[in-house]
Amino acid sequence: MSENEGVGETGATGLVDVTEGEFAGWQVWQSDAFEQRAGPFYEKVDADGTARIAFRAEPRHMNGAGFMHGGCLMTFADAAIFTIARKAMDGSHGVTLTLTGDFLDPARVGQLIEATGEVVRAGGKTIFVAGIVKADGAPVLRFDGIIRKVRGSR
Template identity: 50%
Template sequence: MVPANRVESGEFEGWYTWPEEPFEYESAGPFYFRVDEQGPVAAFRAERKHMNAGGSVHGGCLMAFADFSLFAIAHEQIEGEYGVTVAFTSEFLSGPAEGAYIEARGEVLRSGKNLTFVRGIITGDGKPSLNFSGTIMRRPKR
């Protein structure tokens, strides 16, 4: 996994991100993460570029954020290693509006030599929006 960079200003000052991940940082995000008193958390602010025509955060954006969140939640278990998502499931619960604070929290269910299993929930302004789980496989970086 590429090292995380600390955000130095703005709403997410003090959080971390992976700017070397172009899709998650430039296209879909930027997405952020940190560890607080409740554990690992990932977040972003819903902008116009994240919306669908119905006025809700696009499902593909929520799934991309959930994939990012797998790694944020498992950050301590896989730090210093590269990983890829090999399994992912999700269920849509609600669509957050533009401007919503989107947050993901979860837990590592098991972390072994090669595989790490994670589950979590994404909320939009505190309302459940997406339930997700996934499996990360450690791999040599190409």
């Protein structure tokens, strides 16, 4: 499947539905060129309200030792804080103020990399998020992020 095959438009949010392949039923940001090259990262919200973001680990995501590059995991965590905080963002744009992570175990080629988390506090223009990244269900990164809501483009 090509990068855009099985992907259909959903509207003004920039998210598009994935209709084919492993991530059918999920959505992906087609408007974020960096995330497309880094991932692409797929997201969905479960019936219970849990926000999920995921991708399949490929050789291009690995470091020289054959494990997922820490920068790849942190890029993924950065995307995840916005997926987790989407409801609290209330349609606003935002920037990452702080992102920290604790690497727990290596991730490998072929594994499903998935993040979940929670908004710890949201008030005014600042949103605090905590989450976990798992590789095939095993924890590989614990992260905390702070988002600052900002006005749209100048």
